[in-house]
């Protein structure tokens with residue numbers, strides 16, 4: 042995968058907004074994150090940059106010296122670039138909130154501090170209809186000005202209404218439920234239906250959708266180096282069945 046795409050996914054650059062990664066259980070979201078994140082980490086040279094991964098499923102392994110907990114986070118980040126937190130199963134929301142608050146506190150004390158904060162399986166505690174909890178909303182809405190970026194993961198297109206306005210990119214894995222296709226169109230102008238067959242035929246493939254530009258691109262599954270090849274290169278403009286503005290293919294993902 043090109044560095045530009047890794048940057049678009051993870052780099053807290055004070056410009057790009059947040060990322061939402063969607064797809065049904067087992068569609069490849071966590072695998073994608075793990076390998077693209079490690080690829081990004083290898084290339085990202087900013088000495089003030091940190092990666093914080095909150096994993097409610099207690100699954101991810103990003104290697105040596107990456108595991109910590111809320112109490113140890115600040116100290117851990119002084120010495121290590123990557124912090125993985127397994128929140129207590131009964132208090133995922135509270136621990137996520139406290140983690141974000143701590144990151145803001147660290148940032149306040151160290152203006153050069155930058156971080157990308159990944160929240161895997163956010164649907165385990167984040168309801169789509171309720172207001173997002175305070176710190177999460179703060180991160181989604183004001184993180185950019187502090188060089189803090191959020192990457193959220195969910196099973197559905199409907200993430201949380203109060204966070205959806207601040208999303209720059211969607212990474213959409215297979216999600217074969219028609220209702221979600223409609224949500225994707227209504228909320229992001231993303232025509233998920235157009236890709237539904239291909240996504241379900243090729244396991245772990247995904248669509249990259251640039252929300253701002255309205256461009257989409259089908260991508261092959263990533264390998265362990267975090268690389269993905271683009272598919273359907275020669276494809277022409279998709280037909281827009283919704284009658285809205287027609288979308289272009291993304292050309293530099």
Ligand SMILES: Nc1ncnc2c1ncn2[C@@H]1O[C@H](COP(=O)(O)OP(=O)(O)OP(=O)(O)O)[C@@H](O)[C@H]1O
Nearest residue numbers: 064065066067068069070071072073245262263264
């Ligand atoms: N690109 C890939 N190449 C090979 N195997 C993959 C790939 N992506 C995912 N897998 C395998 O598929 C399984 C499910 O993937 P993963 O855990 O990433 O799903 P998920 O979307 O995070 O699911 P959930 O929503 O339940 O957390 C894993 O065992 C993983 O090793």
Ligand SMILES: [Mg+2]
Nearest residue numbers: 070071072161
């Ligand atoms: Mg997962």
